[in-house]
């Protein structure tokens with residue numbers, strides 16, 4: 001039986017997620033509902049994406065018993081509030097990144113999912129096996145180009161670091177940054193030290209035009225590259241050999257680069273739900289909590305404060 005999805009928020013990423021799901025076998029996934037704060041937007045979205053049901057509120061979706069999983073595609077400032085609505089309603093949830101605006105709210109979501117015995121996962125990508133071919137891993141470099149920092153897109157680099165270091169908590173985190181007058185981080189450089197003399201270096205900037213690669217270097221030499229865009233890669237270079245992982249053609253134009261790759265998250269969710277499991281093996285909840293704690297430490301060191309920190 002197909003996994004029945006409810007999409008929450010009729011915005012750009014929900015559009016792309018809907019298109020990505022359509023690249024999967026129709027017998028495995030079906031989008032049953034789109035819920036928006038506006039019934040007109042929901043109906044427009046439903047018509048464009050051939051979704052049978054449109055709701056003018058998130059609550060209607062939360063009350064629909066015939067949904068297997070809800071995809072939270074709303075603005076990240078709403079992930080915690082709306083996520084709690086669905087988790088308390090007993091719904092399984094796949095949440096867009098970032099999980100929530102700070103660590104406390106991430107931990108709220110995780111605790112509520114466990115209390116209600118429902119599945120919870122944040123969107124991510126997985127390249128765990130890549131690191132194991134690097135010999136004794138020593139250093140990894142990550143950088144993101146401009147304009148993503150304000151959407152907590154640094155998390156892509158940090159998510160990658162946790163994958164490469166298998167969810168290990170760093171022994172130390174050193175962050176240096178410069179802020180805009182608005183308090184938004186303009187550029188941040190982070191070094192993290194892990195066990196066995198291993199290091200990670202990350203650079204994010206909305207001022208400097210950085211490449212968007214991730215590099216893994218081990219004692220056995222040649223660098224392993226995740227060729228940019230590293231947050232949605234389709235090419236890896238391992239031992240100087242480039243391998244491409246082409247994405248299927250989307251049925252509609254996409255808003256974001258390679259977001260047909262969101263199909264992999266949907267596939268991971270289905271596999272986990274079919275086994276009755278409550279979290280992803282590729283992006284475990286413990287990693288999501290650790291990621292939020294690392295981001296909190298970086299924000300503290302560079303002086304970035306969100307309104308949600310005092311709510």
Ligand SMILES: NC(=O)C1=CN([C@@H]2O[C@H](COP(=O)(O)OP(=O)(O)OC[C@H]3O[C@@H](n4cnc5c(N)ncnc54)[C@H](OP(=O)(O)O)[C@@H]3O)[C@@H](O)[C@H]2O)C=CC1
Nearest residue numbers: 009010011012013036037073074075076078096097098256
């Ligand atoms: N994984 C990835 O590659 C990407 C992830 N993202 C993430 O997806 C999320 C949404 O981004 P994107 O689709 O670009 O944003 P959009 O502005 O296109 O859509 C956000 C949607 O959130 C809903 N919403 C709920 N509350 C509010 C509010 N107070 N103000 C504004 N919108 C609200 C609206 O849906 P409605 O009114 O219909 O209810 C709106 O359409 C973000 O968290 C972003 O980080 C974005 C791009 C790529």
Ligand SMILES: O=C1OC[C@@H](O)[C@@H](O)[C@@H]1O
Nearest residue numbers: 097148151153231256257
């Ligand atoms: O998560 C994201 O992916 C990369 C960019 O598209 C950014 O705007 C978005 O939030």
